Amino acid sequence: MFGREALSFSTCFVQSLATLFLSQLMASSLNPCTTNITYRCMELNLSGVPDEIPPSTQNLDLSFNPLESLTSNYFSAVPALRFLDLTRCHIQTIEDYAFEDLPNLLTLILTANPLWHLGPKAFYSLTSLQKLVAVEDNISSLADLPIGHLHTLQELNVATNNVDSLKLPKYFSNLTFLRFLSLQSNKISSISIGDLDVLQGEKGLNLTLVLSSNDIKYIQPGSFEGIHLHELSLRACFENTNVMKACIQGLAGLQVHRLVLGEFRNIQRVEDFSNGLLDGLCLVQLQEFVFICFKRFNNGTDTLFDCLGNTSTVRLVDLYLDQVSAVPTASRIHQLECKTCKFSEVPALKLSSFKELRLLRITKSKYLTGFQQKFVDLDNLEVLDLSENRLSFIKCCSFHLGGTPKLKHLNLSFNSIISVSGGLPLHELVSLDFQHSKLDNLGTVPVFVSLGKLIYLDISYTNTHVESQYVFCGLASLQVLKMAGNSFKDNNLGDSFKNLTQLLTLDVSSCKVIQVSLSTFSSLGKLQTLNISHNKLLTFDHPAYKPLQALTVLDFSSNQLTVLTENAQESLPSSLVHLDLSYNLFICSCNHLSFLKWAQEHGELLRSTELMVCISPEHLKNASVLNFDLSSCQLSAVLVAVYVGTALAGAVFLFLIYKYYFNLYYGLVLLSGCRRYADRGDTYDAFVIHSSKDIEWVRKELVETLERGVPPFHLCLHYRDFTPGVPIASNIIHEGFLSSRKVIAVISNHFMESKWCSFEFEIAQSWQFMEGRAGIILIVLEEVDKVLLRRKLGLSRYLKRNTYLEWKDREISRHLFWRQLRTALLDAGKWSRE
């Protein structure tokens, strides 16, 4: 045991330091300019005010510390105190001037200290004290409390002590601001004439006097004569019905604003509510009567309201009251409230006897299921609240509420099933609340047609499926429509709100909406608040929201937006001050850079920004949209330069390769060591067959380009290379075909007309056949005459079967022509080598 206490002490010490440090830290982080004013030192085994606490401290909690006794000037180190908690500090003695130097103290809590010595000047200099709590302090008499000089005192709590008399000492006449005096759970057994003399006249007009849980046996009639009180609470004071009845009669002459009678759930002593129990109230003037926690109503309650004729407000709370019996005809009750009572049926007929009724509440009664009676002739009823019961009824409400022509506020929320039909003939109705009651029939037929003055309508979570666009017809004045948790036809808001031109607030959250029509909001030009959160909207269709020019608050959270497009950003109403886009499915990629940038620039417009998180890409999942690094989307200049440079170099390289393809090829061929001329004895690269009339072209184009270009080809031309003196045919064979690797035939109309050409071509064909290699390259020089071509059948067939080159006098065509020709000439050489 000793070891544990030693350990605990060191823990406390550390804890106290930590507490002080932490609290200081918190204060300085809140506002670096003000020093800390609140210190909580609860249960730290302190035996005095700790030295660490600065003089500027205003709130000090020293509860559960063993202070033992308060000597004079005990709190001189903390003169600025306004709140001091000394709960359970084992204080037995408070010496004179213990609270000297605390002129600002407003609240002093002395709960649960075994006080046995209080110096007569113990509370001196508490010149501002407003609240003194002396609960469980072993006080046996109010006269023992030296508090007569506390002129500013407003609240005195002496509950759970041993005070045995209500005799208020003379000093109470000094406490002119006293508003609350609790003597609950003391030992007061009787109240006599003279006990409350100091309150005579109007001195107690603002005073709440709590005498609950005293075992009062007797109240002398006349004790309260001429006393005005604000409130008198007498719960669980009487041991049986007779004592209660007699004591209430003892209240005769009292004028009180509110009287609280009854018991507690766990203290039920009065056997029965017998007739006449409250008869004494006939001699009490009261505005409000509260009857609370009373269980036993076996003998009927015929007299419950007998003496409440002049009371304007009656509250029946937590009573086992299952019916309303007789009601006096001349009742002037304006407000009647039954909370947690045992009614099984709304006692509408009986309650209709309260002709002056303006407000009626029957709430939180779990046995209340039926509503079959009607209210009759309640001409003044303005507020009817039947919320939080288990009501289940049909044909609401033309039958039930036909007799309440002035009804302005109707609350049927949190009930079971209500079937609305036949319209609501409540022309004066201003607010109507059905939330969380299951509504039948709403959504298909217009039932609000006659509610032209309705301003507030709540049908949230009523299982309503809006099928018709006329559901809200007739609600010309409606300003607030709350219909969260319902559904719409095709999950589209459609034209449901087209008549609600005065609407200021609309809540359609959790309605499974996937689409908003272009005309949905067209008549909502005055709308200021729109909650469309918790739906399934994929996009913000900005043209649909265009009519909402007065919108200040838009809650679009918990939808499926991936981005707010630039058009949508621009079309947001200029009046908007609050936009909630949290819990959407934002994609934080550079494709949506404009949105991400916009979001970061409009931090003051957006709400719950910490919940505006990215859903993708994976590495940014659950990161805040506002923390997205915009610079990650901007490429650096160096990188761009490198990219461009590389691309240019690549392009130049490819161009060079293209341009010098043949040079390279030729070089490669030479390098490979293949000496064609020497190896194979071919003198020429190609023998050119052409008509002598095309010699101009051959000389200027063919010879010029092939023999002077790179690689240099060597052509065999009859006018140049044939040996003179040798027959032409021999020349053709020897010089032409046998010395050349290739044959180039220049086809033209002249070619076809020339016999030599035909001869040469035929030989070439047979030579090609004999040698077994593709040696003939055809060049079609000009548009060939079809008739001539057909006549030269062999040539025509050859042209059909083989590819040939066509000469066209255009730059690009020429370029391609020469490339093809060169390739053909080179390629054949290679082919022949293999």
Add this chain to the structure above:
Amino acid sequence: MKMLNAAILILVLFYPSLSTEWPTHTVCKENNLEIYYKSCDPVQDFALSIDGCSNILTNTFNIRAAMVLRQNIKELSMDINLIINGKSILAYSQKLCEPNSRRFIFCGKKKGEHIYYEGPVTLGIHEIPQGEYTVSVRLYNGDHLTVACADFTIKNK
């Protein structure tokens, strides 16, 4: 029986309040029903007794409970959890005190005040399930600060 209750009460109230691990108290020990409890509030233990264990099987039984408040209970709510094999099977929640309707006499009490509750409790169930299980009860105030917390171990054979 009453002597025993008083003894438990005194023992618990004067138990050094600096410990964090509280002892297990016995509420009932009869032939086929055993109920123990242990405070799970690190700040304090509390005293509880039931007048006659067999009454638990009837609908309503009287309990006595005592403790010193560490928090104000202007508002007071109660969470009850039935735990079998470490899994919460059933949860029940109820508001005991509301600022405007003080149903119980302890409602509205402040930090440091002593609560002694003596009164009937209705479980609302007609029989106690067989087997061994834990019922965790937590009372908390309007600021969600723990007012009292206890784990009951019930063995019903």
